[in-house]
Amino acid sequence: MRGRRARILVEVVDRYIRTRKPVSSQEIVQVYQHRLSSATIRNELHALEEEGYLYKPHVSAGRVPTVKGFRFFAQWLLAMAENEPREATLPVEPQPMPGLPPLPELLRRTALLLAGMTGGLGFVVAPGKEAESVGVVLREVRPGLLLAATISELGVLETRLLSAPPDLDAEELEEAERWLSQRLRNPREMWDQPPAPWEGKAVHLAHRLLQEMRETPPVSCVFVEGWPHLLAELSAHSPEWALDKMQSLLQLFADEAAFLALLEELRAGEPGLAAHVGIEEIPELRDLSLVTASYLPGRGVLGVAGPLWMDYARAFSAVRYLASRLASLLRQGGAG
Numbered sequence: 001m002r003g004r005r006a007r008i009l010v011e012v013v014d015r016y017i018r019t020r021k022p023v024s025s026q027e028i029v030q031v032y033q034h035r036l037s038s039a040t041i042r043n044e045l046h047a048l049e050e051e052g053y054l055y056k057p058h059v060s061a062g063r064v065p066t067v068k069g070f071r072f073f074a075q076w077l078l079a080m081a082e083n084e085p086r087e088a089t090l091p092v093e094p095q096p097m098p099g100l101p102p103l104p105e106l107l108r109r110t111a112l113l114l115a116g117m118t119g120g121l122g123f124v125v126a127p128g129k130e131a132e133s134v135g136v137v138l139r140e141v142r143p144g145l146l147l148a149a150t151i152s153e154l155g156v157l158e159t160r161l162l163s164a165p166p167d168l169d170a171e172e173l174e175e176a177e178r179w180l181s182q183r184l185r186n187p188r189e190m191w192d193q194p195p196a197p198w199e200g201k202a203v204h205l206a207h208r209l210l211q212e213m214r215e216t217p218p219v220s221c222v223f224v225e226g227w228p229h230l231l232a233e234l235s236a237h238s239p240e241w242a243l244d245k246m247q248s249l250l251q252l253f254a255d256e257a258a259f260l261a262l263l264e265e266l267r268a269g270e271p272g273l274a275a276h277v278g279i280e281e282i283p284e285l286r287d288l289s290l291v292t293a294s295y296l297p298g299r300g301v302l303g304v305a306g307p308l309w310m311d312y313a314r315a316f317s318a319v320r321y322l323a324s325r326l327a328s329l330l331r332q333g334g335a336g
Contacts, residue, residue: 001072004036004044005044005047005048006072006076008028008041008044008045008048009048009053009054009069009072009073010072010073010076011028011031011032012028012045012048012054012063012065012069013065013069013070013072013073014073015027015028015031016064016065016309017309017310017311017312020236020309021062022056022057022058022061022062022063022064023062023063023064024062024063025038025039025041025042025045025062026038027062028041028045029041045063048063048069049063052066052068053065053066053068053069053072054066054069065308065309067277067278067280067286067287067308070277070278070289070308070309071277071278073312074275074277074289074291074312075275077275077312077313077316078273078274078275078312078316081273081313081316081317081320102149103126103330104126104223106326106329107124107126107223107326108124108223108225110122110124110223110302110322110326111123111124111223111224111225111226111302112225112226113318113322114225114226114302114303114304114318114319114322115225115226115229115230115304116226116229117314117318117322118229118304118306118310118311118314118315118318118319119229119232119233119306119310119311119314120226120229120230120233120304120305120306120307120310120315121224121225121226121227121229121230121249121304121305121306122224122225122226122302122303122304123222123223123224123225123253123302123303123304123305124222124223124301124302124326125221125222125223125260125263125299125300125301125302126221126222126223126299126300127296127299127300127330135150135177135180135181135184136148136149136150136177136180136181136184136209137149137177138173138176138177138180139173140164140168140173141161143166143167144163144164144165144166145161145162145163145164146161146162146163146164146168146173147161147162148161148162148209150184162205162208162209162212164205165201165205168201168202168205172200172201172202173202175200175202175203175206176202176203176205176206176209177206179195179202179203179206179207180206180209180210183210194207195207221256221260221299222253222256222259222260224253227246230246230249230305230306230307231243231246233306233307233310234246234307236307236309237307245284245287245288248283248284249284249288249305251284252282252284252285260299262282263292263301266279266290266292267292267294267301270294271294271297272293272294273291273292273293273316273319273320273323274291274292274293275289275290275291275312275316276289276290276291276292277289277308278308285305287307287308288305288306288307288308289305289306289307289308289310289312290303290304290305291303291304291306291310291312291315291316291319292304292319293319293320293323294323295322295323295324295326295327295330296327296330300327302319302322302323302326303319304318304319
């Protein structure tokens with residue numbers, strides 16, 4: 001759809017997002033300073049209603065966008081955002097600050113920023129470990145206590161404290177590091193192979209750490225923040241409806257494997273910004289929208305979940321900027 005009717009639909013959706021109230025023809029004329037008469041606008045609104053983009057909650061009320069209307073608006077705005085020069089929308093990025101947190105904490109903070117900038121539910125999917133070269137660094141905190149850090153080319157993935165013999169020397173620590181790193185870079189079947197008795201206390205210590213890592217539940221790969229923000233937004237519809245939607249979303253994010261598969265299917269390998277509005281095939285997302293972008297090739301995706309009436313312009317800007325910023329930090333080895 002193009003031309004006058006498309007413009008009027010965009011204006012109705014924009015106005016509804018700003019006010020959360022049904023939009024009248026007279027309001028469109030006044031707010032957007034149309035040269036068209038209120039009667040002409042009314043005719044176009046009636047046509048848009050028949051085409052399924054708008055509906056009337058009451059006979060005498062103005063129009064409210066349908067899922068189809070919100071979807072048209074999001075795609076129109078997305079096309080506008082993709083055509084803008086990047087320099088016009090992204091601030092100049094500062095150099096990474098020293099002492100950034102480990103990778104999981106960096107991703108969690110990014111999700112928190114997304115939530116704060118958009119008023120929705122921010123989420124960040126960790127990069128796939130299959131693309132990382134994983135190793136271990138061991139450092140003595142004090143005699144008998146080691147700090148073990150699991151690292152990748154993207155930074156620190158995990159840290160833990162481990163009791164150790166108090167008389168370990170530097171060479172033995174290096175030997176333990178090499179032994180651990182070799183097994184982490186190989187299939188998990190190697191993790192079952194115990195060291196030989198003659199291999200020494202450092203390697204036996206490393207094997208004990210490896211077994212602890214195996215028994216520890218895997219670190220979450222989906223970081224989600226902003227549930228209070230989303231609850232407040234959805235409650236504009238009704239508290240009962242909002243709680244029902246929140247419960248469904250909690251279940252969706254709880255099954256990380258299913259959520260990752262869903263994202264992969266929705267994005268279909270597209271590297272850029274994407275908007276998914278009112279996904280009919282997914283009951284949990286039928287009345288919600290997702291705005292996503294990749295920040296690294298593979299599984300590295302971040303985004304925002306929000307109501308159909310989310311501020312798409314703000315969401316597009318925040319998601320695109322933070323995807324760019326996070327990619328810059330990780331590629332420069334800033335995490336951890």
